[in-house]
Amino acid sequence: MxxxxxxxxxxxxxxxxxxxxxxxxxxxxxxxxxxxxxxxxxxxxxxxxxxxxxxxxxxxxxxxxxxxxxxxxxxxxxxxxxxxxxxxxxxxxxxxxxxxxxxxxxxxxxxxxxxxxxxxxxxxxxxxxxxxxxxxxxQLRMQPTWIGKHDPLTELANRAEFERRLAEHVGSRRHEPVSVLWLDVDKFREVVNATGAEVAEHFLYHLSQMLITKVRASDIVARLEDDRFAILLPDCDQHYAQIIAEKMRASVAGFRLRWGLHRTRVKACLGVVQLHPSLENVDAVMGAAAQACAEAKAAGGDTVRVFVSTAVMEV
Missing domain, CATH: 3.30.450.20 (PAS domain)
Known part of the structure; x- marks a missing residue:
């Protein structure tokens, strides 16, 4: 055969x-x-x-x-x-x-x-x-006006520019709702220690670019400091701001950085606050958002918390 x-x-x-x-x-x-x-x-x-x-x-x-x-x-x-x-x-x-x-x-x-x-x-x-x-x-980034308004690492708005834009809404007589999100990456220091400052900076840059894709063109995403970000949401009430915050939290949890042989992932907490007359200035609004985010951290991380003004509760 x-x-x-x-x-x-x-x-x-x-x-x-x-x-x-x-x-x-x-x-x-x-x-x-x-x-x-x-x-x-x-x-x-x-x-x-x-x-x-x-x-x-x-x-x-x-x-x-x-x-x-x-x-x-x-x-x-x-x-x-x-x-x-x-x-x-x-x-x-x-x-x-x-x-x-x-x-x-x-x-x-x-x-x-x-x-x-x-x-x-x-x-x-x-x-x-x-x-x-x-x-x-x-050439645009070299302009003094750009430098003064942007974070050099992530190219997002910086804290000063974010607070300037927020000030346009605080105390405004316009009736549209405005909300602010405060985002804090959980345990980011561990990422820095494990991968080094250079990889951590690349992670922050790519994370910031991802955050931009989760908001509208009219919204403002800013890097406040280190691993803390803020998002200004005009014409957005607390209910929808919380939905956006949950989507951002899930997006951060699902985000993976592949940088050469380095791999890393993180989670984040978000605080949500809607502007209200009881929050009389920018510092009060930012403080409320940060407080809500701190409560999310205290709850174990990877979560969202909403700030509710006592003045609103008494109405």
Whole structure:
């Protein structure tokens, strides 16, 4: 009896899937609206069409195969970046920073570089770079008016700007309800101790960007200090503010930070307060929100508490 030869249908499917990977990768690099490059030994190996265009290359020129030095403003700047990449990758951390780059025609721009090894078990091998033109955003952040109103780490409104916006509503004769949320991350000091200050700062940045997605364009999200945030909700009464707070609490609990080899998650407490005539000034409103949040902390964390004014209870 002659033995059967040839591969099984399952093996054929696996082989077809593997053969399709290069085709899919080529399509991704050509069509995805992202500037991506794969580098090795200080050379660009494969470059997306968008990255080529970002650096002023087109149909007749290509960064693929060229030294990574050609997009940097000087030998020193390039060498310093290579040292930072090597140190960060060896420590299990990606690189995320803004760098001044040079285009093919000599023009310069500021780009946000997000770089990570393709394989964390081989940090000195191939790396993936994602570059975004942040020139306009950087120029905006350099304006004194922006600096005075924003937190430099998270780019959210700072406490002074939040309180200024809140003051526009305190004592207002307008009849629309206004609420404030106070958010305090639970046990954030443990995250700092476990992962280090750099990873913790990245966590706060990405957490803040997530919080923005949970509110309306008319709402204000601010970083007050450390791991404490506040949210101003115009035209929002206590009932709906509590619903928003519960959604934010659940979103924080479900949020995961993946930063290189580091993984972390946290929970948060929120205090809710609706503006009322008994809260006569900004300090009173902020104090009420903080008090409600403290009560949530005392209840064990990962919860929401609502401040109820004694003046309201007596009515």
């Amino acid at each position: 002659q033995a059967q030869t040839g591969s099984s249908p399952a093996a054929d499917d696996i082989a077809k899937a593997e053969d399709a990977i290069p085709t899919r990768m080529h399509a991704l690099l050509e069509r995805a609206p992202m500037s991506i490059a794969f580098t090795r030994d200080q050379h660009f190996q494969v470059v997306s069409e968008h990255l080529n265009h970002l650096f002023g290359h087109g149909d007749h020129t290509d960064l693929s195969g060229q030294p990574t030095r050609v997009v940097h403003v000087s030998d020193g700047a390039h060498s310093a970046l290579m040292e930072r990449l090597q140190a960060s990758f060896a420590a299990g951390r990606p690189v995320d920073e803004e760098i001044e780059y040079v285009r093919a025609d000599g023009g310069r721009f500021w780009g946000r570089l997000q770089a990570t090894p393709v394989r964390w078990d081989a940090p000195a091998g191939e790396a993936m770079w994602i570059i975004e033109d942040v020139t306009a955003a950087r």
